[in-house]
């Protein structure tokens with residue numbers, strides 16, 4: 088536990104049902120936006136796209152579009168987006184979408200202002216391990232999912248398929264200038280994606296609460312988020328248009344972003360990133376769900392912070408919890424309640440022969456997270472976590 092922390096989250100946050108429709112009253116950080124999206128189909132179908140364009144026009148901004156971001160965004164997409172921002176003379180970026188879009192938008196803004204290739208600035212085995220010299224273009228995020236917390240943190244996760252690396256790019260200059268968290272945008276997210284994203288938000292807070300170097304501030308946010316997710320995620324999955332549940336999940340997710348902005352995570356995220364670096368179609372949240380029970384069981388088996396696991400079990404809705412294993416039971420029950428207890432690695436083409444290379448990749452790419460684990464995990468431990476999670 089770290090009694091000292093720096094609180095420096097410079098993002099202005101508009102939160103609540105209908106928040107998007109107030110964006111036009113804000114002073115935007117530029118005059119011409121590069122609007123970053125996935126294909127844009129769902130944003131157009133739900134009305135989010137039209138609502139956003141109306142607000143940008145009201146605020147006096149013009150827009151060039153880059154509707155090309157894939158799930159688990161890739162390095163070439165970032166470079167293409169940056170080239171487009173430069174060609175169009177954009178002076179800020181607007182992200183409309185989930186974590187993939189917001190993360191790509193962050194790094195598009197970086198590469199629109201900086202020389203070379205994105206991987207020059209990756210801190211990985213094959214990266215250039217350099218800090219970029221110039222401030223990114225300012226960013227406005229409009230999140231359409233409750234999962235990554237990217238709207239309120241300074242991290243971005245980008246994959247390079249050729250290198251099989253999926254690092255986080257962290258820099259204080261990557262905080263959005265302005266973010267909109269409007270739960271009315273989330274009602275159209277399909278049930279299975281709602282669950283994957285909700286568990287990503289859960290693990291940001293669970294890992295943040297267990298991390299050795301957590302701070303007084305990050306643990307406050309983490310417990311508040313875990314309680315909300317346990318109470319509301321199953322409702323969001325079973326009743327997608329339950330606005331009260333969506334609002335609580337949106338808040339829990341944003342709280343998870345605050346957790347990551349005031350303290351570290353642990354190696355569960357590194358272990359998952361290796362899975363989806365090797366198998367690009369695997370959604371991040373699904374990968375986390377697949378390894379989670381074996382991961383936490385391994386930590387509990389090493390005697391890591393039993394009292395904190397009990398407290399997490401209580402936050403997950405088991406007030407009478409007395410032992411760390413109660414956390415595993417509560418986590419398994421939440422996975423059943425959200426219909427994600429039967430996910431299989433083999434459905435995504437993962438084979439056990441890959442596990443030693445994945446364990447190495449996890450440590451090479453996101454080694455700092457292992458240093459935050461409440462008990463040390465060896466490479467063999469990580470391979471065993473993959474093996475126990477495999478089906």
Ligand SMILES: [Zn+2]
Nearest residue numbers: 235287356371
């Ligand atoms: Zn995550």
